[in-house]
Amino acid sequence: MNTNDGGHHDAxxxxxxxREYERAGNRYTRGGRRVLxxxxxxxxxxxxxxxxxxGQGLQQLLAAAVAYRVAGVDGRATQRAVEGIAAARDFETALERPGQAACLAEFVAxxxxxxxxxxxxxxxxxxxxxxxxxxxxxxxxQALATTPLFGAAAATIKRVARGQADGEIAIKWEDLHGADPSRPGAFLAHRAQFKRQRFAGLVERAVDDGHLAAPRGTTEYNNETRECPNCGSNHVNWAGTGIVCLRCSTPTEEV
Incomplete structure (x- = not known):
């Protein structure tokens, strides 16, 4: 994270x-509010x-809502979503760069x-x-899509998807964006169209599986010093304050 969230994101x-998803939702909520x-x-x-x-504050509130859904705390997920929608709409009065209001509308969805x-x-x-x-x-x-606001709006769907793809990157830049950057409107509108088709199904599967992956940080395949006690993988992911399994996000153990 590039914003000061008081350590709540890592927590x-x-x-x-x-697999303490309600606690994760609580810490994402605290981090999101602090960043906002x-x-x-x-x-x-x-x-x-x-x-x-x-946007990074909105991202944490969105992650909180998904975490609560996975935890089965649907009422709090709804409350967090309502909070996030209100905040996203409020920031339309401040973020004036062309395309930013559309990204906030993407967050609302x-x-x-x-x-x-x-x-x-x-x-x-x-x-x-x-x-x-x-x-x-x-x-x-392309430059607009790499700003913190747009990166934050893409982060949650990418994470939910990789949790269902053995920890690998399941949604790439070219999936989210159009093929022709010379048509900026269509290039960016593809983000909303793609999410309209995919995000709800990904969230529902995460809820059914009872699993939300850790975000992908620095990764290493075939690490000889770490092993996952859950699935036996030695592919690792530096996320949060420790080293988790790239495949299933379980904390790894030293071997």
């Missing part, structure tokens, strides 16, 4: 690793920010999925329309 990842209040020392969240650092709320498909359609409308004002959609 949430540690909780995921030991004070993203970085030089950033006022109620002023324009071309990078959109508040994500929260509807994560919280099990109605209206997700319509929300994704609305986000896609906003990207299309903003397209003529966006000079470089």
């Amino acid at each position: 949430a990842v540690d909780a995921l690793a030991v 209040a004070d993203p970085r020392p030089e950033i006022d969240p109620f002023e324009p920010d071309e990078k959109g650092w508040v 994500d929260f509807r999925v994560a919280g099990g709320l109605d209206g997700a498909e319509a929300a994704y359609d609305a986000a896609a329309e906003r990207y299309d409308t903003a397209g003529e004002k966006i000079e470089s959609p």
Whole structure:
């Protein structure tokens, strides 16, 4: 994380690793609220920010909603989604760079999925329309898509998907974005269209499996000093405050 979240993000990842998903949701909630209040020392969240650092706070609230769903705490997942939607809509008054409001609308749709709320498909359609409308004002959609706001909006679906793909990267840049960056609106609108098709199913499977993966950090295959006590893999992932299994996110043991 590039924002000051008081260590809550890492604590949430540690909780995921030991399958304490409600505790993970609680720590993501605390981290998200802290980032939304004070993203970085030089950033006022109620002023324009071309990078959109508040997105990392929204990302933690979204991760919290998914973690609560996996934990079976549906009421709190709904509450967190409602909170995230309100925050995302509020920040539209501050984030003025072309395309940022559409990304916040993308977050709104994500929260509807994560919280099990109605209206997700319509929300994704609305986000896609906003990207299309903003397209003529966006000079470089590739650069915009690499800012913290857009990276944060892509992080949760990527993590849920990799938890169902043996820990590997299951959703790539080219999956989320259109094929032609010379058409900025369509290039970015593809994000919302892709999520409309995939995110709800991925969340439902995570809930059914009772498993949410740790985020992918620094990884190493065939590490000779660590082994997963759950699945026996020696492919590792530095995430949270420890070293977890790349495959199943269980804390690894030294061998």
